[in-house]
Each structure stands twice: as C-alpha cells, then as structure tokens.
Amino acid sequence: MEARLNNVTAVERPKNAQPWTNMGPRVRISSILTIVIPAAVFALTLLFTGMDFMAGLFTVFLPLQLLMGGWAGFYSFGKRGITDGLLLVVTFFLSLFVFVLLASVLWSVIQSGFAALSPHFIYQNNVYVSGKTGLEIGGVGHAILGTIITVGISMLVTVPLGIATAVYLTETRDFGRGIVRTLLQAMSALPSVVSGLFIYSMLILSGWSGYSGLMGSLALIPLMLPTVARVAEESLRLVPKDLRNGALALGAPSYRAFFMVTLPAAQSGIVTAVLLGIARVIGETAPILLTMTLANGTNLNPLEGGMATLPGYIFNYILLGDPTSIARAWGAALVLLIFVGILFAAARIASSPKKAKKRSAK
Amino acid sequence: MANFHLETKDVNVWFGARHVLSNVNLQFPQNEVTALIGPSGCGKSTFIRTLNRMHELIPGAGFAGEVLLDGQDIYGQAVDPVDVRVKIGMVFQKPNPFPTMSIKENVISGLKLSGISRPDAGDLVEQSLMRASMWNEVKDRLNDPAISLSGGQQQRLCIARSLAMNPNVLLMDEPCSALDPGSTRRIEETILELKESMTIVIVTHNMQQAQRISDSTAFFLAEDNTPGHVVEFGKTEQIFYGPIDPRTNEYVNGRFG
Numbered sequence: 001m002e003a004r005l006n007n008v009t010a011v012e013r014p015k016n017a018q019p020w021t022n023m024g025p026r027v028r029i030s031s032i033l034t035i036v037i038p039a040a041v042f043a044l045t046l047l048f049t050g051m052d053f054m055a056g057l058f059t060v061f062l063p064l065q066l067l068m069g070g071w072a073g074f075y076s077f078g079k080r081g082i083t084d085g086l087l088l089v090v091t092f093f094l095s096l097f098v099f100v101l102l103a104s105v106l107w108s109v110i111q112s113g114f115a116a117l118s119p120h121f122i123y124q125n126n127v128y129v130s131g132k133t134g135l136e137i138g139g140v141g142h143a144i145l146g147t148i149i150t151v152g153i154s155m156l157v158t159v160p161l162g163i164a165t166a167v168y169l170t171e172t173r174d175f176g177r178g179i180v181r182t183l184l185q186a187m188s189a190l191p192s193v194v195s196g197l198f199i200y201s202m203l204i205l206s207g208w209s210g211y212s213g214l215m216g217s218l219a220l221i222p223l224m225l226p227t228v229a230r231v232a233e234e235s236l237r238l239v240p241k242d243l244r245n246g247a248l249a250l251g252a253p254s255y256r257a258f259f260m261v262t263l264p265a266a267q268s269g270i271v272t273a274v275l276l277g278i279a280r281v282i283g284e285t286a287p288i289l290l291t292m293t294l295a296n297g298t299n300l301n302p303l304e305g306g307m308a309t310l311p312g313y314i315f316n317y318i319l320l321g322d323p324t325s326i327a328r329a330w331g332a333a334l335v336l337l338i339f340v341g342i343l344f345a346a347a348r349i350a351s352s353p354k355k356a357k358k359r360s361a362k
Numbered sequence: 363m364a365n366f367h368l369e370t371k372d373v374n375v376w377f378g379a380r381h382v383l384s385n386v387n388l389q390f391p392q393n394e395v396t397a398l399i400g401p402s403g404c405g406k407s408t409f410i411r412t413l414n415r416m417h418e419l420i421p422g423a424g425f426a427g428e429v430l431l432d433g434q435d436i437y438g439q440a441v442d443p444v445d446v447r448v449k450i451g452m453v454f455q456k457p458n459p460f461p462t463m464s465i466k467e468n469v470i471s472g473l474k475l476s477g478i479s480r481p482d483a484g485d486l487v488e489q490s491l492m493r494a495s496m497w498n499e500v501k502d503r504l505n506d507p508a509i510s511l512s513g514g515q516q517q518r519l520c521i522a523r524s525l526a527m528n529p530n531v532l533l534m535d536e537p538c539s540a541l542d543p544g545s546t547r548r549i550e551e552t553i554l555e556l557k558e559s560m561t562i563v564i565v566t567h568n569m570q571q572a573q574r575i576s577d578s579t580a581f582f583l584a585e586d587n588t589p590g591h592v593v594e595f596g597k598t599e600q601i602f603y604g605p606i607d608p609r610t611n612e613y614v615n616g617r618f619g
Contacts, residue, residue, distance in 0.1 A: 173421050242458040246520070249416055250527060251448030252475030260475055264462040
C-alpha cells in the first residue's frame with residue numbers, strides 16, 4: 001500500500017454521534033407497552049371496582065409491570081434482558097414512589113400553608129393574637145427571629161467544635177480517636193427529647209436558669225454536633241493525601257498546611273456538614289418545648305424570657321385546635337420549609353468551587 | 363566535616379516491625395545529580411523520603427541513622443522538620459498542584475504556607491517559572507486554576523513551586539513516570555539547568571533517563587524478604603558500563619526487575 005499524507009479538516013458533528021444510545025424498534029415498542037398496559041389495566045380496575053389507590057398500586061400495577069418489564073427485556077435482548085428489565089421496573093417504580101411521597105408532603109404543606117401566608121405573616125409577631133383571631137393580623141416574625149437566634153447560638157458552638165473534632169479524627173494518629181468516634185455515633189442516635197430533658201433537669205429544674213432561648217440552644221448542641229463532625233470528617237478524609245504532603249514538603253507547619261490546603265479543598269463538604277447540622281435541628285420540637293416558653297412577642301434576648309421558634313409555634317397552634325390557628329400552624333410550616341430551602345440554595349451557591357466560577361467567567 | 367553536601371550514614375528504616383532499608387550510606391556532592399535506581403519495592407522512594415523527613419509522616423514508620431546536610435544531622439534533637447523541608451524541596455511522582463489556587467498562587471504557595479511575606483512575590487513567580495522553563499507557556503494565564511494545566515505542565519508547576527522556596531537540595535520521586543516523552547524531555551533539561559545551583563537526588567525507573575541526567579547512580583535491591591540495601595554506588599558511567607556486582611549488570615541491562 002502506498003503511503004500518503006492525509007489533510008485533516010474538522011467536520012460537523014453528525015446528528016446521531018452516540019451510537020450506544022440507539023434503540024431498536026423492539027426496545028421502543030416493548031418499553032411503551034410496559035408503561036401503557038399496566039397503567040391502563042390499573043386505571044380500569046380502579047374505575048370499575050372502586051379499589052383503593054395505594055392497594056391497587058401494589059397489587060395490580062406493580063406485579064403487572066414487573067411481568068411486562070421481564071417480558072420486554074426478554075423480547076429486546078433475550079435471556080440477559082430479563083433481569084435488566086425487572087430491575088429497571090423496580091428502580092423506576094421505587095424512585096417514582098419516593099418522589100411522589102415527597103412531592104405530596106411538599107404539596108400538602110404548600111396547599112394548607114398558603115392560606116395563612118401574607119407579607120404581614122412573615123414580619124409581624126403574635127402579641128394580639130389568640131386561636132380564633134382572623135388571619136388579617138399576626139404572624140411568625142418573632143418565631144423566625146427566635147429560630148435564627150437559637151440555631152445560631154448552637155452553630156457558634158457546634159461548627160468550630162465539630163470541625164475541630166473532624167480534624168482530630170482525620171489529621172492525628174492519637175489513640176483517643178476510637179473513643180471519640182464511638183461517642184459521636186452514640187450521640188447521633190440520641191433521641192432529641194433526651195437532650196431536652198438533660199438541659200431541663202440539669203439547668204432549669206436545679207434553678208440555675210429559667211426557661212430561655214439559650215437553654216434551647218444548649219439542648220440543640222448535642223443533636224447538631226455529631227452530624228457536623230461526622231460529615232466534616234468524611235469530607236476532610238476525601239482530600240487527597242498528596243496535597244497535604246505537597247504542602248508539608250514545601251516546609252509548611254501542619255496547621256498552615258491544614259488551613260491553606262486541606263480545608264479549602266474540603267470547603268464544599270464542610271459547608272454541607274454545617275447545612276446538614278442545621279437541617280438536623282431546625283425542625284426539632286421536643287427539646288425546644290422542654291427548655292423554652294413560647295412567647296407571643298418578639299424577644300431578641302436569648303438569656304431571659306420566653307422566645308418563640310417555628311417548631312414551637314407550629315406545635316402550639318396545632319394544639320389550639322381552631323381552624324384559623326391550624327391555618328397559622330400550616331403557614332408556619334410553609335415558612336420553615338421556605339426558610340430551609342433558601343438556606344440550602346444560598347449555601348450551595350456559596351460553596352460552589354472557585355474553579356467552576358472561573359471557568360464560566362471565561 | 364564531610365565534603366559532601368548531603369550524606370547519609372547507616373540509614374535503617376522499619377514499617378511496623380518490618381525492616382525495609384538496611385544501612386544505606388550514600389554521599390551526594392554539591393551541584394551533582396544522583397539517580398536512585400532499582401526494582402519496585404526496593405525502598406528507593408522510602409529512602410528519598412527520609413532525606414527531608416517526610417518519612418515520619420507515615421503511620422508506623424521507624425528510622426535509625428544519620429542524614430547530614432552540610433555536616434548537620436537533620437534528625438538532631440533541636441532540628442525542626444519544617445526548616446529541613448524548606449531547605450530540601452521535594453517533587454512527587456504524581457503532580458499535586460493545589461486545586462483551589464491559581465497558577466501564580468501555587469508558585470508562591472510555599473511562602474504563604476511557611477508564613478514568609480516577600481514584597482517581590484511577583485518577580486519570584488516569574489523567576490521560578492523561568493527556572494522550571496514554563497514561563498512562556500503560562501505568562502498570559504497566571505490567574506487560571508492550576509488544574510487547568512496539562513499533566514506535564516502541572517509537574518513543572520510543582521517544580522517551580524519547590525524552586526520558589528530556593529532549596530539547597532531538590533528531591534524528585536519519579537517525577538516523569540506519569541508524563542509523555544515531550545514533557546519528560548523538558549523536565550530533564552530543567553534538571554540539568556538546576557544542578558548548577560543545587561544538589562539533586564532523583565528516583566527513576568527509566569535507565570536512559572538515569573544515564574542522560576545523573577552524575578552518580580545508586581542501585582537499590584531487596585532480595586527475597588531481606589531489607590532493601592544499596593548494592594552498588596558509583597559514577598553513572600561505571601554503574602552502566604562497568605558494574606562490579608553481577609546483579610547490577612543484570613538490572614541495568616534489563617535482565618531482571
């Protein structure tokens with residue numbers, strides 16, 4: 001064969017440049033049938049027998065779809081396709097099931113809470129409000145501030161302590177690590193009411209302090225700490241040892257190597273740790289009820305007097321039992337949900353790695 | 363006092379109870395490149411890590427012997443390992459630029475990491491990248507993230523990062539094993555330029571590389587569960603063209619290892 005030089009020019013990407021995603025007609029037809037037939041049979045059964053939706057979902061829809069999935073796999077790929085088809089059905093069904101559950105929880109909160117939601121509901125407090133007062137006045141502003149204050153005080157303790165614990169567990173070879181890790185695991189299994197009872201009996205019953213926001217914060221600390229410490233530990237452990245060694249080989253003392261190389265590399269994981277810690281305690285009700293009295297007015301002093309929090313507010317207003325008070329409780333639940341959502345979104349943006357930002361700027 | 367810049371005396375290393383290096387006595391003269399060769403698992407990398415006290419960071423590590431830098435034992439009671447690592451820089455097998463820093467920040471990271479502030483940091487960046495022969499490639503993108511560089515550029519960035527600390531000795535643990543021939547050649551050229559101003563010790567699996575760049579060569583070997591040791595140490599030409607030990611002869615000619 002004669003040797004020759006090829007001149008290469010770039011050509012446009014063809015329409016189908018991913019041959020591995022090509023599906024034959026058999027795959028397409030059997031997939032559609034797997035979805036359509038069980039759904040149709042399910043709908044007809046519900047229509048004619050008046051069967052319960054959930055019961056029908058598991059006794060009619062799921063078995064039928066499993067059968068169809070197995071058949072579709074066999075029809076498309078032969079024997080090896082059977083397990084493939086079955087697993088695909090199970091995976092999709094369960095994911096969809098969980099997604100529907102989550103969506104229905106979110107939907108019911110949004111639906112029931114929306115009635116109470118209005119601008120004044122966010123910033124007003126509850127001083128002139130009883131269970132029967134109409135939704136035109138009163139709000140959860142005081143409870144939002146109370147939640148921020150109590151969780152904030154807990155964070156002041158748990159974030160530095162949790163990260164320090166994670167550093168101890170990952171950066172040292174001390175013999176005490178096993179004990180600390182066991183303790184953390186035990187702490188993360190601690191029922192929140194026990195934490196509340198502990199503060200209640202040690203500090204309040206003994207007369208050392210009255211009910212106050214600070215007591216609530218103290219009761220949240222043991223709940224938040226293990227989450228922060230363990231997630232931070234995992235993220236620090238994921239930082240390659242090469243990086244730390246590189247810093248040490250340049251003559252860095254280990255504390256500088258940690259603060260300038262390891263910690264920035266674990267930044268998004270650390271932020272996640274703090275977030276999960278907040279998420280763990282922001283909705284806690286039991287420790288709050290045991291250590292704080294619910295105030296109707298705004299109280300910014302955590303050392304003295306009652307202070308409202310969103311979970312405490314929800315608990316109280318559900319108990320009052322009037323339609324408007326229940327609507328208020330749903331509204332507060334919706335506010336809590338939005339609050340957590342904003343927090344998560346903000347933290348995700350703040351912790352997105354620097355390199356990604358620079359890339360997109362180019 | 364010895365005439366050698368860096369010298370080891372009866373270096374022994376253990377991991378747990380396992381003896382992995384036995385009585386290594388090597389001398390590294392000023393402004394020379396010394397290559398450490400030998401099959402995998404013979405303790406070359408372990409040995410090179412004892413030279414700047416990175417060895418002790420491994421859990422269960424044990425050490426006996428002396429490592430003399432300008433006649434001073436770096437394992438002495440009063441010696442801070444941090445000072446040792448400033449004087450004796452190290453480049454690792456896998457490029458490990460700091461991913462959260464830009465190219466420029468990586469070069470001067472050593473200063474920041476050891477808490478030194480210098481007003482001429484900008485000049486130092488240029489100078490160090492020049493010495494690592496990559497200034498022209500990156501001068502227009504100094505603020506880009508270091509991990510946007512290719513593997514070979516990342517490794518030269520790591521060399522530049524070590525050079526910015528102005529070390530007396532540079533240790534290189536298979537610096538080219540993950541790189542293409544072009545990058546390898548550039549790093550070898552860099553090494554030959556650098557030896558004018560420092561002492562270099564390099565671990566390599568590439569026999570041609572050892573012959574191209576080194577003045578002396580030490581052949582390490584660990585036979586049948588015995589600790590690793592130096593079989594032969596001498597001028598590079600002698601090791602490759604007139605080895606005294608038959609095992610060295612077999613290894614450099616590719617018959618085992």
